[in-house]
Amino acid sequence: MTRKHTMFPGRRNVLLLAGSQALMLSAIVLSMSLAAILGALLAPDKSLATLPVAAMVVGTAMASLPAAMLMRRWGRRMGFLMGAGLGVVGSVLAGYALWQQSFELFVLGHLLLGSYQGFANYYRFAAAEAVDAAHTTRAISWVVAGGVVAAFVGPQLGEWGRDWVISGPFVGSYLAQAALSVAALGLLSQVRLKPAASVAAGTARSVWELLSQPLLLTSILGSAVGYSVMIMVMTATPLAMLGCGLPGPSVTPVIQWHVVGMFAPSFFTGNLIKRFGAPRIMQTGFVLLLGHVAIALSGLELLHFASALVLLGVGWNFAFVGGTALLTQTYRPAEQLKVQAINEFLVFGLVAVSTLSAGWLYDRYGWATLNLAVVPFLVLALLASVRTELKTIRLREVL
Numbered sequence: 028m029t030r031k032h033t034m035f036p037g038r039r040n041v042l043l044l045a046g047s048q049a050l051m052l053s054a055i056v057l058s059m060s061l062a063a064i065l066g067a068l069l070a071p072d073k074s075l076a077t078l079p080v081a082a083m084v085v086g087t088a089m090a091s092l093p094a095a096m097l098m099r100r101w102g103r104r105m106g107f108l109m110g111a112g113l114g115v116v117g118s119v120l121a122g123y124a125l126w127q128q129s130f131e132l133f134v135l136g137h138l139l140l141g142s143y144q145g146f147a148n149y150y151r152f153a154a155a156e157a158v159d160a161a162h163t164t165r166a167i168s169w170v171v172a173g174g175v176v177a178a179f180v181g182p183q184l185g186e187w188g189r190d191w192v193i194s195g196p197f198v199g200s201y202l203a204q205a206a207l208s209v210a211a212l213g214l215l216s217q218v219r220l221k222p223a224a225s226v227a228a229g230t231a232r233s234v235w236e237l238l239s240q241p242l243l244l245t246s247i248l249g250s251a252v253g254y255s256v257m258i259m260v261m262t263a264t265p266l267a268m269l270g271c272g273l274p275g276p277s278v279t280p281v282i283q284w285h286v287v288g289m290f291a292p293s294f295f296t297g298n299l300i301k302r303f304g305a306p307r308i309m310q311t312g313f314v315l316l317l318g319h320v321a322i323a324l325s326g327l328e329l330l331h332f333a334s335a336l337v338l339l340g341v342g343w344n345f346a347f348v349g350g351t352a353l354l355t356q357t358y359r360p361a362e363q364l365k366v367q368a369i370n371e372f373l374v375f376g377l378v379a380v381s382t383l384s385a386g387w388l389y390d391r392y393g394w395a396t397l398n399l400a401v402v403p404f405l406v407l408a409l410l411a412s413v414r415t416e417l418k419t420i421r422l423r424e425v426l
Contacts, residue, residue, distance in 0.1 A: 037154075037157035037158040037159075037162070037166070038158075039219075040153075040154065040157040040218055040219060040220060041154045041157060041158065041166045041169050041170065042169070043214050043215070043217055043218045044150045044151075044153060044154045044157075044170050044173075044218065045154075045169050045170045045172065045173035046173060046214050047107070047111075047147070047150060047173075047211045047214045047215050047218075048147065048150050048151075048170050048171070048173035048174060049173035049174065049175075049176035049177055049180075050207045050208070050210050050211040050214070051111075051114065051143065051144065051147040051150075051207075051208075051211055052173065052174040052176075052177035052181070052286075052290075053176060053177040053180040053181040053184070053207050054114060054118065054140065054143070054181065054204045054207045054208060055083070055140065055144055055177070055181070056174075056177045056178065056180075056181030056182060056282070056286050057181040057182065057184055057185045057200060057203075057204050057207075058079070058080070058083060058121075058137060058140055058204070059080065059181075059261060059262070059282065060181065060182045060185050060265070060278065060279060060282045061185050061197060061200060062077075062079040062080045062083070062133075062137060063076050063077050063079070063080055063262060063263075063265050063266055063386070064076075064265050064266075064269070064275075064278075065079070065125065065133070065197060066078060066079045066080070066130070066133070066134075067266065069124075069125075069128060069129070069130040069133055070130050071130065073390060074386055074387055074390040074391070075130075075386065076266060076386050076390075077262050077263065077266070077382065077383075077385050077386030077389075078134055078383075078386065079121075079133055079134050079136075079137040080137065080258075080262045080382055080385075081262075081379065081382040081383040081385070081386070082134045082135070082137045082138040082141060083137040083138065083140050083141035083144070083382075084141055084258060084375060084378050084379040084382040084383075085138060085141060085379040085382075085383075086137070086138040086139060086140065086141025086142040086143075086144070086145060087141040087142070087144045087145040087148065087371075087375045087378070087379070088141075088145070088371075088372060088375035088376045088378070088379045089138075089141075089142065089145065090110070090113075090141070090142040090143075090144075090145025090146060091145045091148065091368060091371035091372045091375055092368050092371075092372050094106055094110065094145055094146045094149060094368075094371075095149070095364050095365070095367060095368035095371070096368075097109065098149065098364065099364050102220070103149065103153045103218075103220045104215060104216075104218050104219075104220060106146055106149070107146060107147065107149070107150070107153075107215045107218070108212060108215050108216065109146060110142070110143045110144075110145070110146020110147055111143060111146075111147075111208050111209075111211045111212045111215060112208075112212070113139050113140075113142045113143045113146070114139070114140060114143030114205075114207075114208030114211070115205050115208040115209060115212075116139055117136045117137065117138070117139030117140035117141075117142070117143060118136070118140065118201050118202070118204040118205035118207075118208060119136075119201070119202070119205050120132060120135060120136035120139060121133055121136030121137060121140070121201045121204075122136075122192075122195075122198045122199075122200075122201030122202050122204075122205070123136075123198075124136055125195050125196070125197055125198045125201065126192070126194065126195040126198050136201075140204075143208065145371070145375070148371055148375075149367065149371075150170050151166075151167045151170045151171060151351060152355075152363070152367050153218075153220055154166040154167060154169065154170045155167050155355055156220070156221065156363070157220060157221075163352075163355060164296075164297035164298075164300045164301055164352050165297040165298075167297065167348060167351055167352060167355075168293040168294065168295075168296050168297035168348060169293070169297075171290060171293040171296075171344070171347075171348055171351075172290055172291070172293035172294050173290070174286065174289060174290030174293070175286075175287060175290045175291050175293075177286055177290070178283045178284070178285075178286035178287040178289075178290065179283060180207075181286070182279045182282050182283050182286075183279075183283075184200060184203045184204065184207075185197070185200045185279075186200075186279060187199075187200075187203070188200035188201070188202065188203040191203075230359075230361060231359070231361040231362045231365055232359075232362060234365070234369065237357070237358070237362065237365070237366060237369065238369070240357055241414075241415065241418070242353065242356060242357050242415060243354070243357040243358075243366070244411075245306070245353065245411050245412055245414075245415040246305075246350045246351075246353040246354040246357060246370070247350070247354070247369075247370055247373050247374060248407075248408055248411050249309045249312075249313075249346055249349065249350040249353070249408050249411070249412055250346065250347050250350030250351065250354070250370065250374045251373060251374040251377040251378065252313075252346070252377075252404045252405060252407070252408040253309075253312055253313070253316065253342065253343050253345075253346025253347050253350065253408070254343065254346075254347055254374055254375075254377075254378050255377050255378045255380075255381035255401075255404070256316055256339075256342075256343075256381070256401040256404065256405060257289070257316075257339055257340070257342070257343035258378050258381060258382050258385075259381040259382060259384065259385045259388075259397070259401065260319070260323070260336075260339055260385075260397070260398065260401070261282070261285060261336070261339065262382055262385040262386070263385045263386070263388070263389040263394070263397055264278075264281065264282070264285075264332065264336060265278045265282070266386075266389055267327075267332070267389065267394040268281065268329075268332055270394075271327045271394075273329055273332070277329055280333070281329070281332050281333050281336055282336070284333060284336065284337050284340075285336035285337060285339060285340045286340060287337070287340065288336070288337040288338065288339065288340025288341045288343075288344070289340035289341075289343050289344055290340075290344065292341055292344045292345065292348075293344060293348060296308065296344060296345065296348045296349075297348075297352075300348070300349060300352050304416065304419070305349045305350070305352040305353040305356075306349070306353065306412045306413070306415045306416035306419065307416060308345050308348070308349035308352075309345065309346050309349035309350060309353070309408075309412040310409055310412050310413060310416070311345050312341075312342045312343065312344065312345030312346030312347075312349060313342070313346060313405050313406075313408050313409040313412070314342075314409070315338055315341050315342030315345065316338075316339065316342035316343070316346065316401075316405050317402065317405050317406075317409075318338050318342070319335045319336075319338040319339040319342060319398075320398045320399070320401065320402060320405075322334055322335040322338060323335040323394070323395075323398045324395055324398060324399070327394070346408070353415075354366065354367075354370055385397065388400060
């Protein structure tokens with residue numbers, strides 16, 4: 028019975044994509060734990076400290092539409108391989124920038140790393156397409172759960188690689204990051220997915236027709252707000268901790284447990300969505316994110332940062348995985364790449380804006396104001412998901 032429960036068609040592809048997700052997110056988390064601190068050392072103005080992280084998110088948003096077009100033409104696997112190649116180049120460039128003490132090149136390297144993530148963000152959709160409808164939420168959850176590995180590999184590689192290159196602190200960290208992308212290339216080369224043509228037959232609605240669906244708008248809004256809040260706070264956290272006088276080594280475990288909070292729930296989020304529905308899980312995520320704000324405002328000790336960041340991670344997981352599951356209900360087979368591209372562009376466009384504002388908000392107004400700034404957006408997304416759930420319930424009653 029257990030074997031029947033865990034074995035399903037497409038499982039091999041899902042596991043390969045989950046491994047690729049783990050490697051990609053390990054690279055991204057490594058940058059998330061180091062980029063703002065190193066940016067503060069390289070930047071001509073301290074308010075630009077988070078610009079490398081912002082560039083990474085901008086790269087993700089910029090790559091989302093071209094990635095979809097390339098995958099439509101050449102297939103998912105080729106697109107994924109191109110993305111991992113960008114990751115290798117970005118890591119090597121960021122390491123070279125540290126060696127040369129060039130802030131501009133450091134930012135450019137992170138832009139390319141973000142582009143890698145822009146391609147890799149389609150892993151979860153590819154996993155959903157690789158299985159039958161009964162296993163869609165489980166496939167999405169498995170791929171997102173690959174990030175649990177990133178919680179430990181990413182920050183730890185950053186610390187281990189710090190002194191590998193004597194003439195440049197942390198240059199070795201970025202060379203190790205490049206090796207992660209090389210390993211991802213190996214896994215992705217083994218993925219076997221349906222050609223784009225076989226899943227894109229039929230008539231597709233226009234962009235405006237698609238965006239007129241309340242369900243799609245709720246999905247995009249929920250994912251965008253959940254991701255933007257998470258990334259804004261996480262980006263500023265290392266700066267806030269150091270600014271409060273906490274020791275530098277304390278940043279790594281806080282980020283690690285935050286990332287565990289982000290991805291560990293994915294082992295059961297899919298089952299929760301099947302039982303309670305995507306809107307209800309999204310609502311839970313927004314409430315948890317509001318709980319993060321309450322804890323963040325309650326104190327500035329290590330325990331406050333650690334517990335708040337864990338809650339931030341779990342809230343993101345429920346909002347993002349719930350939003351992704353809801354998104355899969357809004358398109359026909361011929362529309363999947365179009366809708367996914369719209370979703371990724373809008374979500375990561377807003378995430379880019381929030382990341383760009385994180386350094387400025389923290390530098391000008393401080394940690395408390397930065398956390399308070401996210402509350403109206405969380406309330407808006409919460410109300411939208413409640414409205415969607417109530418409409419769904421009424422529709423079922425009528426039918």
